[in-house]
Amino acid sequence: MFDAAGLTEHLLAVYRTLLQQPELGRSSRLGDLASALGQSEGETSSDLEELRELGFVVPSWIEGVEYPLDPSVTFGRLAARRQQEIDALNDELRSDQLAASRFTADLANFLVQRKSQDVEILEGRELANQRMQRFNPTKSIWGLIQADAVTTIDPDTFPDKPYLAAGVEIRYLYPESYWKRPGVPEFLAFLAGQGGKVRITPSVPFRLVIFDADSAVLEINPDDHTVGAVVHHSRAVVRMAEELFLSYWDRAAEPFGEQQLARAGDISAQEAEFLRLLVRGATDEQVARKLGVSMRTVRRIAAKLSEQVGASGRFELGVRAAQRGWVD
16 A cells, blocks of 8 residues: 555554554563564564654653554655655656756757758748849759740840859750740840750749759749749759759750751640640640640640541540650
8 A cells, every 4th residue: 555655564464453452562562462463573673663664653651662653643644755755756757847848849949940941931022032132153043934034135234144154054944935925036045145055845834943953942832923932952852853954954945956846747845735734634724824825825726736636625635646646
């Protein structure tokens, strides 16, 4: 019952015997008490000493006589002592819990600080534009540029001119729909003439700019340019952004080289991309966004291709395009 406090079942048996036969508490009756307990006098003396330390046996005003205290007193005192020990343990536990909480909080703060160093969230277009102006690349700028980019250029104020002059490698990948806008061929020709590298692809998934292979800037919401941007500095994310860029770059056409944007005798690269998106189940809205064109243009492409292959619907168009080898 109170083993943890030192009160064993054996000592309880000694205490019970003294309560039932208090006359055995006299020192002259030590032998009788030992006989009643079925043990030696030495063992009984040792038991009495332990009961004295616990406060269960106290000396009487008569010399040589000890008596057991009432159980309501002894067990009350023992319980109070145990409660003090428990309270002390609770205090230690609370102190340990507080220390553990502080340690956990410190680690969480460290991780949050590390995360904030790896990721910048720029809410709103203005804040994103301001952050873009603070980049100062010295090695490279790679960009997936969507169809709503600028189409005019002032050679004297061209923002990338100082980087090109400093030997920074610039690669920009534009959607085919951008190339068809008025003034764009002249703009891209100027960029290429300054040393920039330009390629055209049927579609661009979203805006992406990679600076010096150290930072990758992406839009928070590719469908809404006003939401803002996210800047990633972690090597893993930047590496994935580089691989994505290169996968598009390697398949793109060089507008000022010998490579043609159209597949001779078949369909244009834009139409091929339309079919690829179609067979993947993209809606007209998604196709328009990917190609950087209007819904009207999407419907025009669909009608042209359907007429070309004799299809009466989108599903049949996809099947017939696959039969002709226009889609994988």
